[in-house]
Amino acid sequence: MEYKLLALDLDGTVFNSKKEMDHETIQAIYEFKKHGGKVVICSGRSPLSTKWVSETLRLDDPIIAYNGAVIQTADGEVLSQAAFSQRGIRTFIKACETFNVYGQLYEGNTLLVPERNKWNENWIENNIPAFALSGGNQESCERFRRNCTVKQIDSLEDYAERNTPTILKFAAFRKEEGNFQEFTRYLLGEKIEFEVSSSLDFSNLEISPAKITKGTSLNVLIDTLGIHMSEVAAIGDNFNDLDMLRLAGLGIAMGNAPSDVKAAANMVTATNDELGVAKAINTIIKA
Structure with a gap:
């Protein structure tokens, strides 16, 4: 195969609109592996x-993970990690207050929230989908969910001051x-602290530490694997996949991607409800 590594986004890409992985998509991923390729989740x-x-x-x-802030082995061992500075944490929290925006912080596998609302009430179940139609093991699912936590903090600013937490992502x-x-304009201007993107066509924001993207972390990872970026195929559907x-x-954009994301890709496949990933992988294997 021309491409030795396949980088895969999850939501809107590998996952269909029901947050399941179609059988054909799973089989195509296995086929790529059978041909000697590596499959790296980039989410x-x-x-x-x-x-x-x-x-x-079974990869x-x-x-x-976290749009590049964490690189880990399949067993969960952290290979590298990028966290926000304490100044960056304070800046984000104060900006949320100033502009009256809801913001939440990700500390490891714990979600820190200032209030309970529609954006976090089902976070654990959304973070660990059941995958009932995708071969998910229910016992394993429950074990993973027990290790996720949503923690309500009355004052995120005080919490950050007292605990100096390792925060890996903002939303x-x-x-x-x-x-x-x-x-959004304000955060985009804080380039020394933040990398600003979105997984929902900028109806939300996903903020990473400065200069941390899926692309930069993919570049770091493939260097350790002895793979050149020209040997990488990547599939994604939104602005946090652009780099x-x-x-x-x-670079392959999903058929459900915004037009700007499609324009940045080398090719466009079908949507996530039309087996877009499976079709793209089959094209790659045959190339």
Whole structure:
């Protein structure tokens, strides 16, 4: 095969709209592995969530989680990790207050929230999907879920000051009465602290430490594997995949991707509900 490594986004890509993995997609991933390729999950999801997906798929390759902030082995051993500075944490929390935006912090596999609401009430179940139709083991699913925590903190600023936590990702969501556009502009201007992207066409924000993306971490990982970026194929569906799609030897956008993401890719496959990943992998194998 021309491509030795396949980098795969999850939501909107490997997952269909029901948060399941189609049988044809799973088989195509196995086929790529049979041909000697490596399959690296590259997701904004947590380390535990990506490990659960990897285990369900019976993969043995490294994983990129939190949009590049964590690189781990298939067994969950952390190979590298990038965290926010304490200044960055304070800046984000104060910006959420100033612009009246809901923000949450990710500390390892714990979600820190200032209030309980629609964006976090089912986080554990969403973080560890059951995969009832994708071969997920129910006992294993429950074990993974027990290791995820949502912790409500009355004052995130005080919590950060007292505990100096290792925060690996921020997420922000629009409130009707808030100024999400100005908030986004403000964060984009803080380049010394933040890498700003989105997995929902900028109706939310996913914020990583400065200069940390799926693409930069993929570059670090393949160097340790002795693989050149020209030998990498990457598949994704949203703005947090852009860097990865642009850097890969073959960047493939999903049919459900926004037009700007499609424009940045080398090719466009079908949607995540039309077996887009399976079709793309079959094309790669035959190339």
